[in-house]
């Protein structure tokens with residue numbers, strides 16, 4: 001193959017080299033002609049924020065992590081020459097191999113573009129091979145328990161062993177059992193298509209009787225092994241389904257590792273979940289995941305007995321769900337690329353990329369999830385994180401707004417305006433369509449990371465703020481305009497004008513949803529102003545277990561997901577060769593498994609615990625090998641923390657069966 005005409009390399013010089021940290025970008029002209037009048041566009045998770053000092057060139061445009069660099073005036077990059085840019089004093093150091101430029105291209109004077117091959121950023125502190133793909137533990141010769149089950153059940157008393165059945169022929173006695181049998185067959189088929197786990201008696205399937213039982217919770221089940229006979233008792237579809245999943249897991253252990261695991265000949269398993277909310281959040285805004293990927297993820301969640309899918313559908317970078325009333329949301333908001341309202345962020349190249357879920361796709365996903373016992377909670381992130389939404393619907397902004405405020409991720413003026421009637425009119429129509437799509441009637445409205453300076457240049461918002469909090473607060477707020485904030489993590493806005501405005505907004509939004517019979521979800525900042533109805537809402541606590549405890553004490557229902565451990569985008573280790581982020585910390589599977597989400601909580605606080613969830617924010621998930629590495633096996637450790645009572649957990653037992661759990665891509 002011919003040498004590419006341009007070579008692009010980036011390097012990170014960490015502080016521990018003794019000097020100042022620096023980010024170095026080099027463009028070499030390998031073509032036969034001089035290059036002039038061009039710009040270099042780069043993006044990746046790490047960003048060249050306004051604090052950065054650039055040598056060797058200057059900044060042309062910047063939007064969040066997408067930066068274009070201009071060469072020095074009059075530069076003609078001659079064949080064989082290299083143009084070097086050095087950036088110092090960034091607010092955030094790069095810490096992992098996926099942080100630097102992951103996509104780059106040249107924009108020529110006629111507007112055309114040339115994609116540049118972009119190798120991950122090398123670090124002077126590490127020459128270790130970049131890690132991607134899943135690392136887990138091998139199944140040991142002698143596991144601590146004879147049956148392979150994750151999450152571990154409440155009570156397992158099994159004895160003896162029999163040759164694992166060829167597969168199961170599930171027999172249902174009622175409608176719930178029938179639905180569970182069908183869902184299990186489709187799950188087994190989706191995850192292990194060639195195993196024949198679900199098969200007819202004609203094909204050697206061993207009958208499994210689904211027996212209706214009173215007195216068990218909806219997700220509880222009992223399995224009885226008596227010689228050749230296997231039965232699963234439950235009171236509802238979910239219980240039957242989970243009983244079958246447990247049987248399937250035992251079967252796979254015994255089949256794949258017959259010397260390590262066995263299929264019991266006698267005994268009983270009794271099981272029910274410790275927590276009611278066992279979830280995973282997936283950010284499909286920063287990276288798009290096709291319906292087929294979501295389908296597989298749902299199957300994996302079900303195999304882990306997780307029952308909530310928090311679908312983060314919108315953010316600054318994209319709007320991913322079809323809304324018939326406002327087609328521009330997806331026409332404009334679902335795509336990024338050179339020359340589009342949303343630039344080529346997060347390592348996507350010049351070409352237009354992206355996507356959205358049609359209503360038909362959403363319906364299919366929701367129905368599939370339900371058959372697997374999973375409720376889908378859509379998130380429409382408001383009033384902040386709305387750059388894409390505003391790009392599509394500029395009427396959500398005060399037309400007289402001036403100046404700039406910036407979000408923690410470097411998006412300018414990214415909050416829809418709480419002082420405009422139009423805002424509520426638009427939201428009402430969006431909610432109307434969402435409520436129809438998502439039968440669980442729980443809609444998460446975000447409320448995270450509104451910048452301290454939000455709406456400080458909007459006369460309409462300042463007038464409303466004057467009305468609500470007086471002139472002093474409003475004029476103080478106006479002074480935040482054009483002041484750079486959020487430079488070292490999201491600012492706490494409690495007590496600020498932004499918090500007052502956010503609170504009136506949320507109060508109204510929550511009422512709109514409640515009027516449609518919906519529970520409102522929010523990130524912990526939705527508690528600012530204490531305005532949302534606690535009986536019709538829940539919060540996701542992301543800062544720490546302590547913050548979640550204090551919100552529970554105030555009476556909020558809590559889903560605990562602290563960034564340091566339950567954010568799957570945090571890297572598995574602090575090392576450069578490990579992909580992910582580490583702004584909230586890092587956490588390997590061991591740490592996640594042993595983490596106590598209610599450490600130090602009183603009994604009263606615990607009564608507000610709905611459960612826990614893992615969150616995958618997708619800025620770092622630049623390729624699917626990284627996504628795999630971030631999700632697995634940590635997702636299963638979260639699942640066991642949610643289902644299994646703390647006293648019954650065992651990391652040794654978990655590790656021994658972890659390799660049997662299905663994964664998304666299995667890429668190296």
Ligand code: TNX
Nearest residue numbers: 448449523542567569581617
């Ligand atoms: C914070 S914590 C966010 C997201 C980012 C994530 C990256 C919270 C509710 N919001 O917007 O994607 O950090 O880890």
